[in-house]
Amino acid sequence: MSETKKIGNYRYRILGLLMFATTINYFDRSIIGVMAPTLEKMFGWTNSDYANIMVSFKIAYALGLLYMGGLIDRLGTKKGYTLSIAIWSIFGMLHALVRPGFSVIGFAAARFGLGFGEAGNFPAAIKTTAEWFPKKDRAFATGLFNAATSIGAIAAPFVVGWIVHEDGKNWQIPFLITGALSAIWVFLWFRMYKKPEVHPKVSKEELAYIQGDSEVENEEKLPWKSVLDKRQTWAFALAKVTDAVWWFYLFWGAKFLATTFDVNIKNIALPFFVIYILADGGSIFGGYLSGALMRKGWTVNKARKITLLICALIILPVSFVAVTENKWIAILLIGLAAAGHQAWSANIFTLVSDVFPKKATASVVGIGGMVGAVAGILADIALGSVLDQAGNSGYFWAFLIAGSCYLIILGLVHLLMPKMVPLDENLVPIKERT
Template sequence: MNKIKQKIGNYRFRILALLLFATTINYFDRSIIGVMAPTLQNMFDWTNEDYANIIISFQVAYAIGMLTMGGIIDKLGTKIGYTLAIAIWSIFGMLHAAVRPGFSVIGFSLARFGLGFGEAGNFPAAIKTVAEWFPKKERAYATGIFNAATSIGAIAAPFVVGWIVHEDGTNWQIPFLITGALSAVWVFLWLRFYKKPEDHPKVSKEELEYIISDSAVEVSKEKLPWIKILKRREAWAFAAAKITDAVWWFYLFWGAKFLAETFGLKLKDIGVPFFIMYVLADGGSILGGYLSGYFIKKGWSVNKARKTTLLLCAIMILPVCYVAFAENKWLAVFLIGIGAAGHQAWSANIFTLVSDVFPKKATASIVGLGGMIGAVAGIVSNKLLGKFLDQADNTAYFWAFLVAGSSYLIILGIVHLLMPKMIPLDENLKQIL
């Protein structure tokens, strides 16, 4: 067996490492404001609704970007499209450091808007890359690995911020500048090493045959019109599943505020709780991706393997409903961590649904559609949470965690109704019988 694997080759995992690196940068950039939220709120005298509006600015741009960037990446291809996305988000990420107190809300809102638009390109490009470089039986595992980088970035943020930024906000600009240098390194590596597997001189004939072994050959590379995509129930099944993005963003943008306001955690103390939460999330991402692939290798249909794994994830997340009742901060951290682990396992399999069903040329567009729906769900939930926190103090967190814990089971039912059988679609979006 080892000889067979050695003969096949593993260059695809070098490409996966670049996806891991890009997603780490993406989430480090995205997480910084959530970690510094209590400090920035005190520095700039923001209300909870002000903070929610700044986050919503990111999400509005993310929603717009998901629709447009997905189509751009399908048109330009992953090499150029991914480079464009990371260039945009890095520039606007660094522009946060230029914001001055006199116009802090509008300044941060504009910087977050540009950041959100650029960052919207990460997942459409990464999922498209996985579809190009991995056979179906490995895609959930590959997606789980690069998706784990969302937690790596989220783990790094509180430690870097806690090390550099003082409790009074001194040096708050520096973390926003760090990702510029990291992004430059990534762009150099990506442009130098990325090509499609069929064009790559480092990919052996055996590895290429393995990559395309369970995928239909696509004759036409012409972009599919949106009207054709929107008519497919399978597209809306994925979009419904992505509503759960609002839960992940709740952990990311409000987690530090919840811990600070409920248990009195300071900026320098937030690193360890975040480490615990997102290490658990990393484990969930990799395990969730591995589990459905294991079921497929055992002979299960793709439909049964993916949906069984999603059901297990939804059940695993249910205890999050109890977080608002936790009297011990470590119990709250553990429960959020379990919820984050379940979400990441869910996310790894949801992303894979796209490449399981749709042709590669539509992958980024479908991921963009789902991401837009997830961003809209996040906009609504953030606006409501910010408003209710100002009006009803921390009791609003009870309802937030209740929804966060219970929504996955409901949404899985909707996904199954829209897509009871995961029948692959050909390049014209007709079912392959």
């Protein structure tokens, strides 16, 4: 009786590096949200000042996604990912140089550079996942590295609470930590990463498994503009509008808990831990669920969209957060919504590699991310203005929109892309080829 050969698992080492990079990304991104109530008191910011600093990040993130996606497709994931993390690490550390006399403009400038660099993370990570995993495993792989966003968001309040005093003393130190972490990542990435088809540590069996449900592509580059007229591009971009909701939790969550329930920098860690550990579970389960449905014989189209519908229904109760007077009910509702969002996110990212060839993946992810960033910019401007004029009642509308928008967006995505017909390396629907 012949023994079944082991496939090999080097792809999971690459996935581990994606998780490490995404953890650094979100730790860097989350620090300012955790310290927002303290920094506001130190520097005398209004809600609109804080909103403008967040808008600076998102403008750069939107521009960066538009540029970085195409750049990563041209340079490849190895060089493109390294460039991205180098940019965001430098500007992350530059936050520590900001002085009170120019705090708003200083933080806005540092956030702008941070946003431009961080824009490369998800296009590069999704492209890497498409290169290293078969379609049936991509949502689960994406769910795992996407769960690292919550690891970074969980780490931020614990590190900040441990290092930073309530009066703001030592506030610069958390911004400097990611420099050392990024240097370690770059070393490991250059040492370990090559495409699977040329990697000496990938067995023939593992390569066959990776490429088992994907067509072999040629090396010809696709121009960035070639994906702009595809309905599938804009279906993904529309689904990414929900990024504005995730950023609302990330950047305004600590402020909401501080002004509504008197949560401060020293006791924010436990609420954030609960919220983001639930988000982690949602990311992993959401990625697993659609893959499990596909293994039961469901089509990619049905498995992805039914999973997205479940996510939208799980998120809906967060609409009532602003009317509850119980802190822990509010925290649990936000955590449940964060879990639903991360499950949603794992699946919509995978829509891109389900439909588009690998060589176009980063470009499409970049365009969709840009649309999500613009939605976040508009949300920040509106919320900052409403909170300054109407006080905490503005959070009622923010949570109502955050809870209800996913069902509406899913309906529109289905109208744009009723069937997820994959496109070949020339962006021609495979079923239409002669």
